Amino acid sequence: MGTHMIRTSKSLDGKTIVLGITGSIAAVRCVELARELRRHGADVHAVMSEAARKIIHPDAMRYATGKPVITEITGDVEHVDFCGIEGRAALLLIAPCTANTIGKIAHGIDDTPVTTFAATAFGSGIPIMIVPAMHGSMYDHPIVIENIGKLTELGVEFVNPVTEEGAAKIAGSDEIVLRVERAVGQNTLSGKKIIITGGATAETIDPIRILTNRASGKTGIELTFAAFRRGADVTLVHRGCLGIQGICEFYAESAKEMTDTVIEELEKGYDLLISAAAISDFTVMPSKNKIKSGTEVRLVLEPAPKLIREVRIRYPELKIIGFKAETGVTEEELLERARESMESSKLCMVVANDVLSGGMGTEDNNVYILDGSVKPVSGTKQEIADEIMDKVEEILRNE
Numbered sequence: 001m002g003t004h005m006i007r008t009s010k011s012l013d014g015k016t017i018v019l020g021i022t023g024s025i026a027a028v029r030c031v032e033l034a035r036e037l038r039r040h041g042a043d044v045h046a047v048m049s050e051a052a053r054k055i056i057h058p059d060a061m062r063y064a065t066g067k068p069v070i071t072e073i074t075g076d077v078e079h080v081d082f083c084g085i086e087g088r089a090a091l092l093l094i095a096p097c098t099a100n101t102i103g104k105i106a107h108g109i110d111d112t113p114v115t116t117f118a119a120t121a122f123g124s125g126i127p128i129m130i131v132p133a134m135h136g137s138m139y140d141h142p143i144v145i146e147n148i149g150k151l152t153e154l155g156v157e158f159v160n161p162v163t164e165e166g167a168a169k170i171a172g173s174d175e176i177v178l179r180v181e182r183a184v185g186q187n188t189l190s191g192k193k194i195i196i197t198g199g200a201t202a203e204t205i206d207p208i209r210i211l212t213n214r215a216s217g218k219t220g221i222e223l224t225f226a227a228f229r230r231g232a233d234v235t236l237v238h239r240g241c242l243g244i245q246g247i248c249e250f251y252a253e254s255a256k257e258m259t260d261t262v263i264e265e266l267e268k269g270y271d272l273l274i275s276a277a278a279i280s281d282f283t284v285m286p287s288k289n290k291i292k293s294g295t296e297v298r299l300v301l302e303p304a305p306k307l308i309r310e311v312r313i314r315y316p317e318l319k320i321i322g323f324k325a326e327t328g329v330t331e332e333e334l335l336e337r338a339r340e341s342m343e344s345s346k347l348c349m350v351v352a353n354d355v356l357s358g359g360m361g362t363e364d365n366n367v368y369i370l371d372g373s374v375k376p377v378s379g380t381k382q383e384i385a386d387e388i389m390d391k392v393e394e395i396l397r398n399e
Contacts, residue, residue, distance in 0.1 A: 009382065011181045011229060013041035015090040018082050020114040021061070023051025026096035026133035026170035030056060033095060034064035036173045037180065045070065045082065045089075049101070049112040073116055083121040090184045092121045095159075096133035096170045099144045105130075105156075106147035122154070127183055131159045131170055139168035157183060160245050175244050178225060182246075187231030188393050193270040194227050195262060196220055197277035197307065198238040201255045204286040205299065215278035218363070219323075222385035223274055230389060235270075237261050238277065255280040255304035262307060266315055271396055273311060274321045274388075276351075280304045308345045319395060320345065321388070324352040331368075338370050348395050351388060371395075 017037055021027050034044045046061040047070040058069040070078050082089040094101065094114060101114060110119045121128050130151070138144060139161065148158060159179050161168035198220015202210040217238055227234040228247055235248040237258055242249060250265065252258035258279060266273070282301035291297055308322055322345060324338040338352035349371040365384055369375045369391060377387045 009039075010041045012037060012184065014043075015041070015184050016043045016045065016082070016088045017180065017184075018089045018092045018117060019044055019046045019061075019065070020092060020094035020097070020117055021046060021048045021052040021056070022094065022096060022098045022101045022112075022114055023049055023055060024096040024098050024133040024170070025055060027052050027055040029170055029173070030095065031060055031064040033173045033176060034061065036177050038065070040177060040181065042180075043067075047071075047078075047113050047117050049114045051098075051112075052114075070113055073113055079113075079116045079120040083117050083124060083126050085124045087120075087124060087126060089121070089126050091180060092117055092126060092128045093131070093176075093180060094118065094128070095131035095176060097130045099132075099134045099138045099141065102130065102132065102144060102147050102151065106150045127155075127157070129157045129159065129179065129183055131176055132161050132168060133170040134161075134168050136163060136166045136168050139163070178228065178244065179246070181229045182231060185229055185231060189227060189389075189396065190231035191233075192231075192272070192396050193233045193235075193268075194272045194274065194392070195235045195237065195265055195270050196223050196227070196274045197258060197262060197279070198224070198236060199240060200278050201258055201280045201304075202239060202253050203255065203280050203283045203304070204253075205284055206287040206289065206291045208290050211280065211282070211284060211299075211301075213278050213280070217277075218381045219365070219385065220276045222381045223276055223388060226382070226385040226389040227392070230393070235265060237265070255283060255307070259305045259307045259310050263311060263314060266311065266318070270318070272319045272321065272392065274392075275308055275311075276323050277307075278325065279307055308347075312345055316346075319348045321349045321351070321392070322347045324350050325355045326352070327355055329354060335368060335370065335374060338368065342370060349388075349391060351384075 021030050037044050044065040045067050046065050058071055061069045073079055083092055104115045105118045110116050159171045159176055199217025200213045200215040202212040205211055217240055220238055224234050224236045237250045237252050239253055250261045252261045283304040284299050322341055324341050326334050334352050334354055338350045342350045351367050351369055353367040364380050366378045377384050
């Protein structure tokens with residue numbers, strides 16, 4: 001049985017998040033969500049409607065947030081304290097949000113603590129994020145769709161539900177936290193378009209077998225999340241599917257498919273390419289039918305297209321960050337080869353590491369970031385992605 005890695009960061013340090021909880025069965029997920037927000041540094045305060053309190057006890061949210069739970073508006077005018085003009089809240093996050101509450105907020109109806117907070121936040125300009133959860137037929141109701149459209153036009157951000165088993169289920173906590181990080185972040189990469197490649201490619205040997213490598217794709221994903229948190233328009237090309245609203249994804253299996261996809265996408269205009277994928281150096285001529293087992297097979301490996309080389313030919317001025325993976329070399333040799341790649345492909349930065357010492361398929365890594373100077377960085381792939389994105393900000397700021 002796999003283990004879930006608990007992630008912590010300081011991305012929400014100093015941010016006060018008001019978590020509005022309404023009467024959906026998905027309210028049971030709010031303990032996990034509140035704890036996840038706190039792990040990222042947020043100060044979380046729960047506000048519960050009467051209907052929500054029939055599903056989850058306020059004591060559970062008191063435990064999850066470490067703060068008293070607001071179940072009614074008192075003489076302390078809690079709604080003004082948090083969501084009034086110059087209120088403490090950086091964001092009002094209503095999760096889960098029922099069709100009933102969406103309708104009330106869209107029409108200015110204020111008859112629960114959660115709708116009171118929403119009305120106050122609208123009046124003071126504090127951002128509102130809504131995470132719907134309801135039966136599928138209710139989510140497809142034309143009036144609910146109209147109400148969501150109306151609130152979207154008014155600047156409310158929606159985190160789309162996961163539709164399965166006839167229900168519009170609350171989005172995953174990881175996605176909600178990521179969207180919150182972007183909503184309350186500094187938006188230092190707002191307006192910048194970044195395309196990232198990640199993970200291993202796979203070359204078809206026959207309809208069943210492939211030629212691939214050990215890369216997990218975690219670095220590409222963490223780079224994508226880091227760029228997204230900072231407000232960039234980000235595209236990820238890989239052999240996977242994140243399915244996160246706001247992140248553009250393309251599935252590419254082979255080295256040729258990845259190269260062709262990137263070149264085609266670059267026609268739309270990008271500020272930066274981060275080539276983090278472990279792209280196959282070799283390809284094979286595939287067999288149309290399964291190669292019979294039990295016999296000796298000789299494969300002829302042919303050079304696969306080099307993505308950075310092909311991109312550089314077509315986009316000579318594009319800023320590109322490359323990755324250089326070597327095995328069993330000295331630090332001096334690794335840095336020398338990284339500098340050669342940087343010069344030959346006119347890269348603005350190279351991230352280099354010796355994969356024999358770790359990194360491929362692991363949660364952490366030890367790398368060198370070269371951009372004129374050399375900076376050794378060790379830590380989780382999320383921490384390394386943040387270091388790289390700090391450098392990206394410098395690169396794009398100096399355009």
